[in-house]
Each structure stands twice: as structure tokens, then as C-alpha cells.
Amino acid sequence: MDWNERFAASGPGEPGPPGVLVGRMDLLPTTGRALDVACGRGTVAVWLAQRGLTVDAVDAAPAGLALGRELAAREGVTVHWVEADLDEGLPVTGGYDVVVCQRFRDPALYRPLAGLLAPGGVLVVTVLSVVGDAGGRFRAGPGELRAAFADLDVLVDEEGGGEAHLVARLD
Template sequence: MSDKSFWDSRYAESHHVWSGNPNVVLVREVEGLTPGSALDLGCGEGGDAIWLAARGWAVTAADISAVALEKAAAHAAEAGVTVDFQQHDLAVSFPSGSYDLVSAQFLYSRENLPREQVLARAARAVAPGGILLIEGHQDFGPFAAQSQDHGDVHFAEPGEVVAALELPAGEWEVLLCEKHDRLQNGPDGRPAHRTDSTVKVRRLPH
């Protein structure tokens, strides 16, 4: 099954696959920023993109799944905000332009998504003075029993993520590169601990 088919099927299973709420780290790290242009990679049903748009950001949001994008557009309309939703297989195509904020929250795939290359491309899309925010997993947490269903996923250490970006010396500053604990509801609906990671880098102004 292709990535597109897998995610279309997953998003067709229910009205909400995800909570609809923005990711906690995104909220924490973006709330104090002056709104500008933002790119949300792997936007899913649009929770992050809609939250950003409601706070004055001009948001472009990309996902591989047409089903997810259709649902995200409907949720944005319900919220009364405008988001430019675009369908992209990020291994093949990427939204054009440069952005004050590029966000990649838990950008993974069952198949051979070249995550390092996609994130390096994301860094090149950051405008001078802008931020790249990457949130990732360090383990399967409460979903360890289902790990065989997710293909050969490598959960890179935050330092690995920064190194793979190959940021030109003197042009960027690393603001965050850390692991942290997070509570997440498991398959049984009960909260369980999971280790995630945050990378936040800023492209220096010219």
C-alpha cells in the first residue's frame, strides 16, 4: 500500500483521527512570535494550521492525503479561518515560497519518506529571521505493541536532526535541541508516558 493510500484510508476511518487541538509544543514555542507567514508540513486534519491562522498567521499547509486535506478545509471553514491547503508527497514535491515559520510536527511515514532530506528542504524554506520547529518521537511509547505495523521507522535523536539539516555555519542559531516526556493516551485510552524531542532553529537575519 502506498503512503497516499495508507493515509487516505486512515483519515477515512473516522471524523477525527486526531484531537483537533494544536500540538502542545507548537503552542508553547509560537505564542510569543509576531505572526507572519507559516508552513505546516504533514498538516493532517488541520489542527495546527487552523490554530495558527486564528492567531493571524498566513498559513500554507501540506499533506499527502486528499482525504485529510478535505477534512482540514472543512474544519477551517467551521473555524472561520483561511488556510492554503496543498496536496504534496514531500518526497516528490514541496510548497513554494519562503516562510517566517516552518513547522514539522511528528512528520513520519510507513514507507520510505526521506525525512532528513525533507527537513533539510524545510530549512531552506525558512525566511531570514524565521524559525524551523521540528517535533519528533524517541520511542513508540504506549503503541510499542503496534510498532511492527509502522514499518522501519527511525526515531532520530534531536542532535541527529540538527546535524542532518546541514545548516550553514554562521547563518543559524539553535534555540532548542532536547528530549522531553509527554503524556499520551494509549490504545486503551489511558494516559501513558512517551519520550519526544524538540528542535527549534532560527535563521539569522541578513
């Protein structure tokens, strides 16, 4: 899949939270630093900035980042956009109060993602899952997220309909 082509055809989108946080906004702080990993068009990054967080957003696709910049400008918020290939690791250093990673699964990044959290920081992860789906090489197995982030205080752990969601806090 060519993400640049996909993003170029999609438009900038609208700011919004990760689905797992709908009805659970109280789990996130409204101040501090936030990181959106594999941010795509930046809809979550812009939403985090609207909540009052200082946001870094990382993606490998220049077209997605351009749409994110357009959305941030339209919404009047600032986001620090970083173009980076996540297969080469995370291009940021820690101390984040919120780390979000939506629909990008790389188990090699699980420990580094948790390592970016500041004390009390919240991690929000959604990946494709075999639970409730036919499966495939990009899908997490049952319980994968809970096991990967067992050192964190798990606040939400849901699997089904082909997705797995985890919200956890570093105590």
C-alpha cells in the first residue's frame, strides 16, 4: 500500500480522539507533552493539541504529514511534525504525558513506546487483531497488548471486531 497516494486522495479529515477514548476523555491529561506515533493525517495529533497538549507527531508518509499541517493550520493549533521511518525506531526522546499509536503494529516498538512515558503518563494503543477477524500477518494475537504492556497499570483492555485497544498508565 502506498500511503502517500492514499493520503493524497483522502483530504485532511477532522480532529478527533482515538475511538477507545470516546466516553473516556477523563483518562487523558489536558496539559503536558503528547506523542502521536504513525500519525497519518494528524487528526489525533491536532485533537490532542486542541486539548492543550504540546504535540509531536511522527509518520513516514510526507503526504499524511502535509495533510496534518493543513489541518493544524485550519484549526489554529501547533504540532511538531516529524517525518521518520518507524522501522528504524522512534525518533523522539521520552517524558511524554500521552503516547498514542493507532493502527500501526510493530511489537519491536512496544517496549520503546512504554519507555517514552513520563511518570503518570498514559499510553493509548489500537492495533488490528485476530480476535473477531480472519487474521493476517499484521494482526495481533489474543492478549498481545496486555502482555506487552503488563508493567503498566492497564485502564482499558478490549479486543473484538478485528481490533485490540489498550489504555494504560505508567505509575
